[in-house]
Amino acid sequence: MGKLQIRVLGDPVLRERGRDVDAFDAALWRLADDMLETMYDAPGVGLAAQQVGLSLRLFVYDPGDGTGSGAVANPEVTLLEEEGEIEQDEGCLSIPGHYFPTRRAARVRLSGQDLDGRPIVAEADGLLARIFQHETDHTNGMLFIDRLDPDARRAAMAQINAGELDLRALKGRGAGD
16 A cells, blocks of 8 residues: 555544554554555654544554654553653644644553554653654544643644645645654
8 A cells, every 4th residue: 555645634533533453464564564654754753543544543653763663553541640741842744844832741651452462561751652642642533732721722723724725735745743
């Protein structure tokens, strides 16, 4: 299949909670490979199934630190509150060209399944923790702008809407997270 089209803000699939992955087969492996190819081409560090038009609880990632890529089905994130929160600029391939300060947990525990259906549990901090939170939000139908406080979200939406023509132009090209 290869590179997929990345859906942008306004596409209803981005607001859908994905259905759980229940078939861990060759088709899932192909989808994950295609999603990774799309993510690298964009370029991005994570990509959820919703971003390529599939209402499925699956994401791929690669923090670019040499640890390699991964895929997680049916992800759940637990915030490790004792580590606190960090506010950093965050962007999304589905809202191209826009970055906003977003508060996230500094450290998280991710649980889910690998592409063979085996349980996985990982603890992460820094960029990887941010990726896990951002992509898990996508699988639940949430965008990072939903995490902004009300005033910041209004300002972000005004900025995004001011560039609405750019979003429509990008929609057909497959730019995204």
